[in-house]
Structure formats: C-alpha cells, structure tokens
Amino acid sequence: xxxxQDSVPVPGTVNGDTAAAAIAAAKPAVRLTDSTLRDGSHxxxxxxxxxxxxxxxxxxxxxxxxxxxxxxxxxxxxxxxxYGFGRHTDAEPVATAVQTVxxxxxxxxxxxxxxxVENLREVHGVGATVARVATRGSARSVLRxxxxxxxx
Numbered sequence: 705x706x707x708x709q710d711s712v713p714v715p716g717t718v719n720g721d722t723a724a725a726a727i728a729a730a731k732p733a734v735r736l737t738d739s740t741l742r743d744g745s746h747x748x749x750x751x752x753x754x755x756x757x758x759x760x761x762x763x764x765x766x767x768x769x770x771x772x773x774x775x776x777x778x779x780x781x782x783x784x785x786x787y788g789f790g791r792h793t794d795a796e797p798v799a800t801a802v803q804t805v806x807x808x809x810x811x812x813x814x815x816x817x818x819x820x821v822e823n824l825r826e827v828h829g830v831g832a833t834v835a836r837v838a839t840r841g842s843a844r845s846v847l848r849x850x851x852x853x854x855x856x
Contacts, residue, residue: 735770735771736768736769736770736771737769737770737771737772737773737811738764738769738771738772738773739773739813740760740764740772741756741757741760741761741772741773741774741775741797741801742773742774742775742776742777742779742812742813743773743777744777745776745777745790746777749788750776750777750782750783750787750788750789750790750791751790751791752791752797753791754792754796754797754800757774757797757800757801757804758800758804760772761774761800761801761804761805761808761810762804762805764805764808765804765805765806765807765808768807769808770807770808770809771808771809771810771811771834772801772805772808772809772810772811773810773811773812773813773834773836774797774798774801774810774811774812774832775794775797775798775812775813775827776788776790776794778813778815778818779812779813779814779815779818779819779838780794780812780813780814780815780818780819780820780823780824780827781794781818781819781820781823782815782818782819794812794823794826794827795826795827795829795830798810798812798827798830798831798832799830799831801831802830802831802832803831809833809834810831810832810833810834811832811833811834811835811836812824812827812832812834812835812836813835813836813838814835814836814837814838815837815838815839816837816839
C-alpha cells in the first residue's frame with residue numbers, strides 16, 4: 705500500500721484501532737443538568753413564583769435539558785432564618801415542575817444535616833426522580849453516617 709492508502713481510516717475504527725472505536729462508541733452521552741431554579745434562586749432571595757417554575761422548566765424541557773434541579777437555593781429544608789425563607793414549600797415547585805415537563809427529570813438538592821429522608825420522600829411523592837447530595841469534604845462523616853438513610 706502507498707502512504708496515502710495507509711492513512712485512510714478503515715470504517716469502524718478510530719485511527720485504524722478497532723479497540724479505540726469500541727471505547728469511543730461506549731462513552732455515555734452528555735447529560736445536561738440545569739440548576740437555574742435552585743442555584744439561581746439565591747439571586748432572587750429564594751422568591752421564584754410557580755409561574756417562574758412553569759416558564760423556566762417549560763423552556764428547558766423544550767430545549768432538551770434532561771435534568772432540571774428545583775429546590776430552595778440551599779436544598780431541601782433550606783428555607784430557614786439562616787439561609788433565607790423561600791416563597792413555597794419544598795414540594796410545591798417540584799410538583800409544578802413535574803406537571804410542566806414532558807421529558808426532563810426533576811431533581812432536588814439535599815445537604816446532609818439539613819435535608820432529611822422525610823424531605824426526600826415528600827418530593828419523591830410529587831415526582832422528583834433525581835436527588836443530588838452535596839457536602840463539603842470536611843463533612844464526610846455526616847455523609848457516611850447518613851448515606852444509608854438517604855435511600856428512599
């Protein structure tokens with residue numbers, strides 16, 4: 705073969721390597737997650753309305769975002785004097801988001817030591833299907849102690 709023929713890729717390979725092609729094909733697709741209705745609530749003092757939830761989740765779902773996080777900015781049970789009171793209970797915006805979307809999964813944030821298993825059960829009951837657990841490295845012992853209880 706000539707040098708030009710040697711450089712032509714063979715179908716089903718990556719640079720002539722069938723193993724690399726198999727690895728490339730097995731890579732999971734990118735999953736888009738949006739936290740506007742959780743992290744973005746800090747910017748509006750945790751006062752998103754249910755109309756905001758409908759408008760934002762509807763637009764994100766239409767755009768193909770697969771996971772939409774909907775909770776108080778500090779997660780489940782974050783509506784407190786210390787973190788700022790939210791306009792709604794944890795379940796209200798989650799239920800509204802679930803009713804609005806056609807394809808997206810609705811997620812919540814839980815911080816061990818703040819959110820509880822009961823909070824998770826409540827939002828799961830209105831349709832949340834993803835829970836993201838967030839903690840600082842210095843709080844690993846809290847997470848370890850609570851991880852069995854986080855199974856809903």
